[in-house]
Amino acid sequence: MPLLAYAVVSVTLALSVRAGNWTATPFSPASVPLAVRSPYLSVWLPQGAGNALNDVWPEFWTGQDVSGWSGFAKVDGTAYVWMGAPGVPNTTFTKATQKSLQWTSTQSSFVMTAGPVDLNITFFSPVEPSDLVNQSLPLSYYSISAASNDQNSHKVQVYVDISGEWVTGTRLSAPTINWTTTAGDVITHQVQLTNQVEYSELGDHIQQGAAYHSTLSVPGTTYQTGQDIVVRAEFINNGVLNNTQDTQFRAVNDNWPVFAFAHDFGTVTAATTPVVYSVGHARDPAIQYVTVNNGRMALSSYFWTRYSTMADAIAAFLKDYNNAVARADAFDAQINNDARNISSDYASLVALSIRQTFGAIEITVGKKMDGTLDTSNILTFTKQISSDNTVNTVDVIYPSWPLFLYTNPAIGRSLLLPSLQYQNSGQYPNRWCAHDMGSSYPNATGHNDGLDIQMPVEESGNMLIMALSYTQWTNDMSLLSTYSGLLDQWTQFLVQDSLIPANQVSTDNFAGSLANQTNLAIKGIVGIQAMAEIARLTNDKSKYTNYSTLAASYVQQWQNYAISSSGSHLTLSYGDDASWGLTYNLYADKLLATNVFPSSVYDLQTSWYNGKANTYGVILDTRHTYTKSDWSMWTAATVTSNDVRDQIVSAVVKYASDGQNSNPLSDLYDTDSGKQAMGGNFARPVVGGHLALLALQAAPNITDPNVSSSSTSTGSTASPTGSPSTSSNKSGAPPRWSNAGSVTVLSLLGILCVFLVA
Ligand SMILES: *[C@@H]1O[C@H](CO)[C@@H](O)[C@H](O)[C@H]1NC(C)=O
Numbered sequence: 168m169p170l171l172a173y174a175v176v177s178v179t180l181a182l183s184v185r186a187g188n189w190t191a192t193p194f195s196p197a198s199v200p201l202a203v204r205s206p207y208l209s210v211w212l213p214q215g216a217g218n219a220l221n222d223v224w225p226e227f228w229t230g231q232d233v234s235g236w237s238g239f240a241k242v243d244g245t246a247y248v249w250m251g252a253p254g255v256p257n258t259t260f261t262k263a264t265q266k267s268l269q270w271t272s273t274q275s276s277f278v279m280t281a282g283p284v285d286l287n288i289t290f291f292s293p294v295e296p297s298d299l300v301n302q303s304l305p306l307s308y309y310s311i312s313a314a315s316n317d318q319n320s321h322k323v324q325v326y327v328d329i330s331g332e333w334v335t336g337t338r339l340s341a342p343t344i345n346w347t348t349t350a351g352d353v354i355t356h357q358v359q360l361t362n363q364v365e366y367s368e369l370g371d372h373i374q375q376g377a378a379y380h381s382t383l384s385v386p387g388t389t390y391q392t393g394q395d396i397v398v399r400a401e402f403i404n405n406g407v408l409n410n411t412q413d414t415q416f417r418a419v420n421d422n423w424p425v426f427a428f429a430h431d432f433g434t435v436t437a438a439t440t441p442v443v444y445s446v447g448h449a450r451d452p453a454i455q456y457v458t459v460n461n462g463r464m465a466l467s468s469y470f471w472t473r474y475s476t477m478a479d480a481i482a483a484f485l486k487d488y489n490n491a492v493a494r495a496d497a498f499d500a501q502i503n504n505d506a507r508n509i510s511s512d513y514a515s516l517v518a519l520s521i522r523q524t525f526g527a528i529e530i531t532v533g534k535k536m537d538g539t540l541d542t543s544n545i546l547t548f549t550k551q552i553s554s555d556n557t558v559n560t561v562d563v564i565y566p567s568w569p570l571f572l573y574t575n576p577a578i579g580r581s582l583l584l585p586s587l588q589y590q591n592s593g594q595y596p597n598r599w600c601a602h603d604m605g606s607s608y609p610n611a612t613g614h615n616d617g618l619d620i621q622m623p624v625e626e627s628g629n630m631l632i633m634a635l636s637y638t639q640w641t642n643d644m645s646l647l648s649t650y651s652g653l654l655d656q657w658t659q660f661l662v663q664d665s666l667i668p669a670n671q672v673s674t675d676n677f678a679g680s681l682a683n684q685t686n687l688a689i690k691g692i693v694g695i696q697a698m699a700e701i702a703r704l705t706n707d708k709s710k711y712t713n714y715s716t717l718a719a720s721y722v723q724q725w726q727n728y729a730i731s732s733s734g735s736h737l738t739l740s741y742g743d744d745a746s747w748g749l750t751y752n753l754y755a756d757k758l759l760a761t762n763v764f765p766s767s768v769y770d771l772q773t774s775w776y777n778g779k780a781n782t783y784g785v786i787l788d789t790r791h792t793y794t795k796s797d798w799s800m801w802t803a804a805t806v807t808s809n810d811v812r813d814q815i816v817s818a819v820v821k822y823a824s825d826g827q828n829s830n831p832l833s834d835l836y837d838t839d840s841g842k843q844a845m846g847g848n849f850a851r852p853v854v855g856g857h858l859a860l861l862a863l864q865a866a867p868n869i870t871d872p873n874v875s876s877s878s879t880s881t882g883s884t885a886s887p888t889g890s891p892s893t894s895s896n897k898s899g900a901p902p903r904w905s906n907a908g909s910v911t912v913l914s915l916l917g918i919l920c921v922f923l924v925a
């Protein structure tokens with residue numbers, strides 16, 4: 168297809184599409200993120216071919232459990248439901264009509280027409296990589312504004328509630344909950360399990376902590392707790408709530424208790440200022456972490472370093488709303504602007520991936536001997552989600568690494584630290600890098616028996632590549648100075664096992680194990696060269712020479728093994744001429760600017776992939792018809808033709824927008840049917856890998872890695888609070904953004920222009 172035709176197709180797709188009877192901009196995703204901020208605050212609206220906000224109930228990320236969340240409005244006395252699928256006996260109301268859905272990296276907005284009034288409901292999950300307190304707050308906003316759609320004035324009241332399902336999945340149990348409502352300048356409904364179990368999950372919900380539903384006590388606000396059909400009927404009949412509390416604590420599904428607010432907008436013509444709510448789920452402690460001698464340490468969410476009660480945190484969060492929106496709009500616009508330089512298709516995929524990745528991480532700190540929080544050791548954890556429940560899986564952090572590099576490498580560092588600290592303590596018995604920090608989130612208790620899932624070349628290479636790229640992007644030498652012994656141990660393993668990799672699984676373990684995997688060898692060799700660069704940065708010249716000589720020699724030999732006998736492509740495994748796959752590990756060679764693989768290899772793969780995409784993408788490898796969206800984007804970032812790059816990107820976007828799936832975006836799907844494959848692999852943080860092209864575009868100038876060594880003696884230049892200092896950041900990447908205040912008028916104008924053009 169000629170380039171021009173391609174561009175036209177992409178632009179049309181990215182503007183908006185019709186899903187059901189409404190427009191979806193940029194497209195209708197498999198599931199719409201509503202409140203997605205942590206593994207336990209993760210509520211979505213499943214779409215499939217298209218569900219309006221009031222067609223179905225919102226769901227927890229598992230797609231198994233309803234998260235009861237309903238919305239009603241009264242317009243001139245007529246009641247409408249605009250969210251959820253509630254039935255309320257003996258009342259009369261009609262369904263509002265969805266007019267549009269629009270989403271960005273942080274916000275999902277619905278316009279629901281309730282007779283002569285349009286309601287704009289915006290679900291906003293902040294992504295604030297440069298302020299770790301903000302980022303670690305497990306709270307999400309939603310707001311409602313109303314505007315007349317017929318030029319006349321109308322009386323408007325709105326209603327919202329959440330159910331006890333927010334603290335448990337009813338699929339597996341219906342335990343007893345209790346609740347309180349606190350009414351001051353902030354009104355908060357707090358709901359929790361009566362039987363709390365620390366660090367324990369049931370159906371992927373945590374059996375600990377509480378859910379919070381809050382609003383500012385502005386004039387016109389009322390609240391009530393009680394049975395769903397009673398409280399909803401109260402609003403439907405009267406347009407206000409009673410400011411009363413039900414204190415008969417009971418099971419989640421016993422006369423379904425709900426936690427509700429109503430707001431009276433009065434008489435509405437032009438769009439009102441929004442009424443703002445927050446929903447959240449918080450617990451303390453958050454993570455159980457292994458220490459020396461198989462000890463245990465309780466880690467708390469990082470936001471406790473600024474707030475001492477949830478009430479304080481919620482009040483600050485609600486009062487920060489206007490500024491948070493301004494920061495989010497700037498963040499959304501910057502990402503959109505940067506990603507559109509690749510293509511508008513690409514920008515849509517990136518926007519869909521941001522909340523999903525950040526919603527799977529938790530930023531934490533431990534306590535010092537005196538009981539105060541130890542901010543000198545920030546540790547971030549990620550739950551693998553859906554495919555397994557492991558903690559800080561190295562080959563889950565690795566695919567999502569481009570997102571952390573692009574938004575704030577300091578978060579990436581804090582994701583690597585648990586694994587580095589644990590293995591540096593000498594308790595993990597294997598000579599390669601461990602697969603993860605524990606089998607069951609949120610227990611980061613290590614694997615002192617060495618019996619974790621074994622992906623030896625995979626994880627050793629991943630860790631070396633991530634440690635070096637963090638250093639290149641920040642000039643912070645702290646990882647290398649503390650852990651170069653451990654990194655060297657893993658390199659020595661790679662020296663033995665990466666040119667001729669033994670029969671083993673890679674990160675794509677669902678595809679089966681195999682000896683002599685070409686793509687795994689690439690990772691191992693880049694890993695060895697990464698250690699050479701690490702040695703160079705730490706002024707160990709002989710080690711640099713040793714490892715870089717070895718890597719260069721491996722590349723020579725590897726070409727003889729890995730290229731098919733016809734010379735047309737790289738094989739999936741040595742000698743199997745008919746086999747091939749996505750050689751996504753070449754991305755690391757580009758990201759690190761190690762350039763150990765010759766450009767002829769990149770050119771070879773580029774021409775091989777040209778025209779190879781099935782309807783929904785290029786296969787992961789010849790063993791199956793499925794592919795991985797994250798590795799597709801990594802591969803797209805390595806090809807040397809923009810046309811081939813766009814073929815890969817557009818096919819993945821076609822899958823993401825095709826209306827056949829209803830779980831939060833799955834990274835594993837069939838390239839012929841466009842359906843999520845193998846039942847798992849949805850809602851996972853690995854979609855951060857969709858930022859692979861963006862990270863490469865934003866990468867600092869690392870043509871000469873030794874340029875960075877000037878900062879060796881200054882130690883940590885990236886502040887652990889996540890705001891890399893610009894003054895000492897000579898060749899590293901500038902921070903993408905610090906705070907809204909630092910966004911210049913000029914760049915805002917640029918952003919505005921992009922929107923006008925769109
Ligand atoms: C879409 O609109 C058409 C015509 O207005 C109507 O007949 C149909 O029922 C609507 N479909 C949905 C799903 O609302």
Ligand SMILES: *[C@@H]1O[C@H](CO)[C@@H](O)[C@H](O)[C@H]1NC(C)=O
Pocket residue numbers: 256257396
């Ligand atoms: C609805 O109204 C009917 C008839 O008055 C009554 O029998 C029933 O109990 C009511 N249901 C509820 C849930 O109020």
Ligand SMILES: *[C@@H]1O[C@H](CO)[C@@H](O)[C@H](O)[C@H]1NC(C)=O
Pocket residue numbers: 267276278287288289
């Ligand atoms: C709905 O409100 C949000 C947040 O204020 C805004 O960004 C969006 O443009 C509004 N949507 C429409 C269609 O007005």
Ligand SMILES: *[C@@H]1O[C@H](CO)[C@@H](O)[C@H](O)[C@H]1NC(C)=O
Pocket residue numbers: 345346347359360361362363
């Ligand atoms: C609710 O249950 C929790 C956990 O058992 C308990 O700490 C709290 O005091 C209870 N709250 C009320 C209001 O009963």
Ligand SMILES: *[C@@H]1O[C@H](CO)[C@@H](O)[C@H](O)[C@H]1NC(C)=O
Pocket residue numbers: 365366367368455607608609610
């Ligand atoms: C984590 O460990 C605790 C014991 O310390 C246990 O009660 C809990 O069930 C474990 N969590 C998971 C998710 O397995």
Ligand SMILES: *[C@@H]1O[C@H](CO)[C@@H](O)[C@H](O)[C@H]1NC(C)=O
Pocket residue numbers: 393397401409411
């Ligand atoms: C709410 O107040 C109204 C009017 O005072 C009363 O009729 C109704 O029973 C109350 N509902 C509840 C659930 O307390």
Ligand SMILES: *[C@@H]1O[C@H](CO)[C@@H](O)[C@H](O)[C@H]1NC(C)=O
Pocket residue numbers: 298300301473480483484487906
């Ligand atoms: C979020 O970050 C901004 C800027 O650092 C700060 O002003 C604001 O108070 C933070 N919000 C919360 C709820 O802490």
Ligand SMILES: *[C@@H]1O[C@H](CO)[C@@H](O)[C@H](O)[C@H]1NC(C)=O
Pocket residue numbers: 508509864
């Ligand atoms: C946009 O992409 C081109 C390559 O397609 C690259 O040369 C250029 O630097 C990029 N611009 C920005 C602002 O990143």
Ligand SMILES: *[C@@H]1O[C@H](CO)[C@@H](O)[C@H](O)[C@H]1NC(C)=O
Pocket residue numbers: 658659662709710713714
């Ligand atoms: C070079 O690396 C290999 C593999 O780790 C090691 O056996 C050898 O001792 C190293 N040589 C030097 C001079 O460091």
Ligand SMILES: *[C@@H]1O[C@H](CO)[C@@H](O)[C@H](O)[C@H]1NC(C)=O
Pocket residue numbers: 667682683728741742
């Ligand atoms: C792996 O490749 C090497 C080099 O071609 C070959 O000697 C060896 O037999 C292969 N191993 C397997 C299990 O195929």
Ligand SMILES: *[C@@H]1O[C@H](CO)[C@@H](O)[C@H](O)[C@H]1NC(C)=O
Pocket residue numbers: 702703704706707708711873876
């Ligand atoms: C890196 O640069 C420094 C300062 O120019 C120089 O002293 C050092 O030898 C260089 N290191 C290597 C490994 O090239």
Ligand SMILES: *[C@@H]1O[C@H](CO)[C@@H](O)[C@H](O)[C@H]1NC(C)=O
Pocket residue numbers: 868869870871874
């Ligand atoms: C990148 O660094 C190299 C070597 O230090 C230098 O020659 C080149 O001009 C730099 N490029 C940019 C874009 O700064």
